[in-house]
Amino acid sequence: MTAPVDRRSLLAAAAALTAAGALSPAVALAQTASNATVMAVALRPVFGDKPIKPGKVQLKVPVVAENGSSVQVSVGMDGPEMPKRMVMVATANPQPLATEIRFGPRAARAEVTTRLRLARSQTIVAAAEMPDGTVWATSADVTITSGACIELGE
Amino acid sequence: MKVLVSVPAVVRRGEAFEVKAMAMHVMENGFRRDMDGKAVPRKILNHFTCRYNGEIVLDCDWHTPISANPYMSFAVKAVDSGTLTFEWIDDDGSIERHSAPITVT
Amino acid sequence: MTRLWPLPIFLAAIGAALAAEQPPRSGLDYATPGLRAMQADDFANPGMLWVAEGEALWDKKDGMGGTSCQSCHGALSSMAGIAYPRRDPRDPSRLMNLETRIEQCRVDRMGAPPFGYESRELLALTAAIRNQARGKQSSVVEDAAAIAEGERYYRMRRGAFDLSCAQCHEERAGKHLRDETISQGQSNGFPAYRLRWQGLGSLHRRFQVCNNAVGAEPSPLGSQEYIALEWYLAWRGRSLPVETPAVRQ
Numbered sequence: 001m002t003a004p005v006d007r008r009s010l011l012a013a014a015a016a017l018t019a020a021g022a023l024s025p026a027v028a029l030a031q032t033a034s035n036a037t038v039m040a041v042a043l044r045p046v047f048g049d050k051p052i053k054p055g056k057v058q059l060k061v062p063v064v065a066e067n068g069s070s071v072q073v074s075v076g077m078d079g080p081e082m083p084k085r086m087v088m089v090a091t092a093n094p095q096p097l098a099t100e101i102r103f104g105p106r107a108a109r110a111e112v113t114t115r116l117r118l119a120r121s122q123t124i125v126a127a128a129e130m131p132d133g134t135v136w137a138t139s140a141d142v143t144i145t146s147g148a149c150i151e152l153g154e
Numbered sequence: 155m156k157v158l159v160s161v162p163a164v165v166r167r168g169e170a171f172e173v174k175a176m177a178m179h180v181m182e183n184g185f186r187r188d189m190d191g192k193a194v195p196r197k198i199l200n201h202f203t204c205r206y207n208g209e210i211v212l213d214c215d216w217h218t219p220i221s222a223n224p225y226m227s228f229a230v231k232a233v234d235s236g237t238l239t240f241e242w243i244d245d246d247g248s249i250e251r252h253s254a255p256i257t258v259t
Numbered sequence: 260m261t262r263l264w265p266l267p268i269f270l271a272a273i274g275a276a277l278a279a280e281q282p283p284r285s286g287l288d289y290a291t292p293g294l295r296a297m298q299a300d301d302f303a304n305p306g307m308l309w310v311a312e313g314e315a316l317w318d319k320k321d322g323m324g325g326t327s328c329q330s331c332h333g334a335l336s337s338m339a340g341i342a343y344p345r346r347d348p349r350d351p352s353r354l355m356n357l358e359t360r361i362e363q364c365r366v367d368r369m370g371a372p373p374f375g376y377e378s379r380e381l382l383a384l385t386a387a388i389r390n391q392a393r394g395k396q397s398s399v400v401e402d403a404a405a406i407a408e409g410e411r412y413y414r415m416r417r418g419a420f421d422l423s424c425a426q427c428h429e430e431r432a433g434k435h436l437r438d439e440t441i442s443q444g445q446s447n448g449f450p451a452y453r454l455r456w457q458g459l460g461s462l463h464r465r466f467q468v469c470n471n472a473v474g475a476e477p478s479p480l481g482s483q484e485y486i487a488l489e490w491y492l493a494w495r496g497r498s499l500p501v502e503t504p505a506v507r508q
Binding site: 069070071088090093094095096097098099100101102103104105106107108109111112113114115116117118 | 170171181183185205206207209210211212213214215216217218219220221222224225226227228229230231233
Binding site for chain 3: 156158160174176177178221222223227
């Protein structure tokens with residue numbers, strides 16, 4: 001019989017590998033590529049075939065959320081530039097587009113905090129369309145954990 | 155519909171101030187089924203607008219991923235004393251309006 | 260039915276109870292920073308929408324006499340010191356909590372229809388009244404018999420899992436169950452806004468969730484056994500400040 005491998009020792013091994021940098025370059029590259037794809041797919045319904053450039057947009061989501069029904073998300077821009085519009089997309093929701101925000105002359109900054117209802121763990125994408133027509137985007141992953149007790153009818 | 159809005163009473167001209175707005179709404183996304191297995195029809199607030207003395211601060215379309223009792227906070231530039239107005243539009247066509255005074259010194 | 264326990268068993272039971280005794284800790288202590296921030300800010304705490312509605316209901320005239328809560332009780336802030344549950348003065352065998360008291364007031368004094376337990380209006384009014392005592396310890400009526408009855412419920416094993424309230428919320432408080440920390444099950448934040456409910460809910464609704472979770476038949480909202488349990492919990496957590504409307508998972 002082989003020795004049982006428990007989850008803890010696997011996690012510890014994974015952490016050690018990551019810390020040693022053994023996996024990081026390859027993982028980071030793969031992640032960038034897949035994030036670009038995720039962003040392109042998520043934003044096509046809004047921006048069509050316009051190229052999506054990574055950057056300029058700030059997106060703050062919790063790494064882990066205790067409940068998917070209300071996850072606080074903030075978007076903003078790197079600089080003072082005002083985009084024509086910003087969108088947020090919950091890529092794994094049945095209808096992914098969450099909100100489209102158009103800022104008017106009285107907005108001090110292109111900055112909004114709101115709360116999303118997320119169907120499960122997923123990638124959130126935020127994008128900004130600038131006055132020159134370029135589209136910038138960024139993404140972040142959020143893990144939804146489940147509660148301790150099964151609740152009937154919630 | 156009950157709404158709660160936070161606007162500072164007094165701000166200095168040119169400053170940015172934070173506004174928070176929350177509305178009591180189930181934001182029924184149309185994907186749930188009731189105890190009898192029947193689909194629960196969608197009913198959400200699909201639009202939110204904030205104006206400052208009539209000028210747009212922001213104007214948002216909301217879709218099904220926006221949470222129940224939707225919340226938004228954002229930054230407004232202080233220009234003149236006057237009124238901030240808020241407007242939520244429901245799928246059923248009803249419109250909820252709220253206003254808050256602001257003094258700019 | 261009461262029966263006398265042999266002395267050694269009785270002493271052992273007392274010893275176990277003392278060993279398990281922990282200082283009361285609010286559910287807020289177990290909440291994530293995000294939830295704590297949400298609760299702390301009145302304009303980010305969605306429960307305050309219900310409080311605001313309750314404040315308006317307090318002044319709203321209703322019923323045959325065209326009176327409001329305010330007509331008899333004055334300002335809502337005068338409710339800060341009230342103590343519930345208590346016994347019905349007309350029938351001391353009957354226990355009343357704030358919710359059932361409001362319903363009685365509507366029917367008997369205002370000639371208005373009851374709102375219904377767990378209705379938006381009753382939750383709103385209950386939350387607005389409890390909110391008046393926010394930050395203060397709530398007064399508890401020291402009724403030994405009622406508190407003992409509630410404690411009996413609390414310590415009785417029930418349901419398919421054969422678990423008592425005490426086995427999770429006293430003996431295992433602070434330990435982990437999947438990704439959650441088991442709280443002491445304190446009642447100081449109710450009615451509370453739960454993310455799972457995506458709305459405000461009563462303490463009795465929370466009891467039903469717990470009953471269901473251990474595979475026990477839940478009691479009706481507002482039932483005598485739930486009010487007795489509510490009374491015991493209020494007494495057990497009497498040193499904690501009221502947090503209504505608390506925000507929880």
